[in-house]
Amino acid sequence: MSKAAERLGMAIQTISAQVHELEKSLGYLLFKPAGRGIALTESGFAALAVADQIFLLGERLPEIVRDAATTPKTKITIGVSDGLPKFVTRQLLEPITKIDSAQLVIHEGEFEQLLADLALHKLDIILADRPAPNNKSLNLYSEELTKSSIAWYGHKKIVKQIKAPFPECLNTLPILLPTSHATVRYLLDQWLIKHGVTPNIAGEFEDSALLKTFAATGLGVFPAGKIIQNDLREIYQMELIGECTDIYEYFYAIRSEKKIENPLVKAIIQS
Numbered sequence: 001m002s003k004a005a006e007r008l009g010m011a012i013q014t015i016s017a018q019v020h021e022l023e024k025s026l027g028y029l030l031f032k033p034a035g036r037g038i039a040l041t042e043s044g045f046a047a048l049a050v051a052d053q054i055f056l057l058g059e060r061l062p063e064i065v066r067d068a069a070t071t072p073k074t075k076i077t078i079g080v081s082d083g084l085p086k087f088v089t090r091q092l093l094e095p096i097t098k099i100d101s102a103q104l105v106i107h108e109g110e111f112e113q114l115l116a117d118l119a120l121h122k123l124d125i126i127l128a129d130r131p132a133p134n135n136k137s138l139n140l141y142s143e144e145l146t147k148s149s150i151a152w153y154g155h156k157k158i159v160k161q162i163k164a165p166f167p168e169c170l171n172t173l174p175i176l177l178p179t180s181h182a183t184v185r186y187l188l189d190q191w192l193i194k195h196g197v198t199p200n201i202a203g204e205f206e207d208s209a210l211l212k213t214f215a216a217t218g219l220g221v222f223p224a225g226k227i228i229q230n231d232l233r234e235i236y237q238m239e240l241i242g243e244c245t246d247i248y249e250y251f252y253a254i255r256s257e258k259k260i261e262n263p264l265v266k267a268i269i270q271s
Contacts, residue, residue: 001038022047053120073103076264079114080106081128083182085208087228088251092127092145095271096264110181115140118254124262126254129183139257143269147250148225150184150191151243153232155218159239166242167195174202174220181206184249188223191247212236225249 001019005012023030030044040048067075076096080089089106096102107114107123111130117123119138126132131142152170154162162169170192177199178185192199202220205211215222216236223244224232232238253269255261 075103077105079123079126148227150247152241153238154221176220176222
């Protein structure tokens with residue numbers, strides 16, 4: 001209490017009285033004795049989480065007002081899971097890139113951190129290769145946007161040298177795989193075992209774009225969703241080797257419960 005009073009430039013009695021008034025209005029104790037000091041109760045931790053959101057929104061108020069006054073654009077802040085292929089991200093967001101008033105702010109990061117930022121309303125939506133975990137306290141909702149079957153690709157100079165049928169040919173080829181950051185990695189490992197392939201793994205990559213860049217040099221063949229097959233052919237000169245008909249990669253939109261929802265969020269989901 002004394003440290004809080006010092007930071008706020010107020011008397012300890014004033015701070016204490018306001019805390020007691022808050023506890024009285026909520027009907028629960030926010031603090032409990034802890035040695036010579038005090039500590040938050042479970043109710044206190046819950047109140048702190050909500051308070052963080054309130055203060056964050058308050059800090060953003062000048063920025064929001066300034067942006068609204070200086071530009072007619074509608075800003076949407078999007079979190080992209082680091083396991084999501086870049087080409088897929090572009091396809092999922094393509095509908096709103098055609099809206100002249102849309103302004104995209106995109107943050108890429110680890111899935112768990114993005115969920116925390118979404119819960120604090122730092123993000124409007126998350127695009128990921130997995131749904132949010134069931135956690136009632138976070139109030140997050142997942143919606144499947146699309147899915148894609150998985151196929152294997154290689155640079156055309158490698159594909160020309162393949163003689164064995166698919167998938168046996170994978171036993172003789174260097175393979176590039178996503179790391180476990182990507183949900184599909186576990187499914188790929190199981191698929192390789194099922195089809196008797198002992199992979200010669202030449203590299204594992206967290207970043208899907210980096211994986212494709214190395215594949216373009218001929219370092220190895222790799223799996224990817226058929227949803228981006230045209231991009232792989234046109235940009236990286238990749239050719240199809242074979243398709244995994246029993247593996248699918250799923251893509252989700254995750255959003256939090258808000259009374260006022262960004263209209264561009266609806267545009268992403270409806271498209």
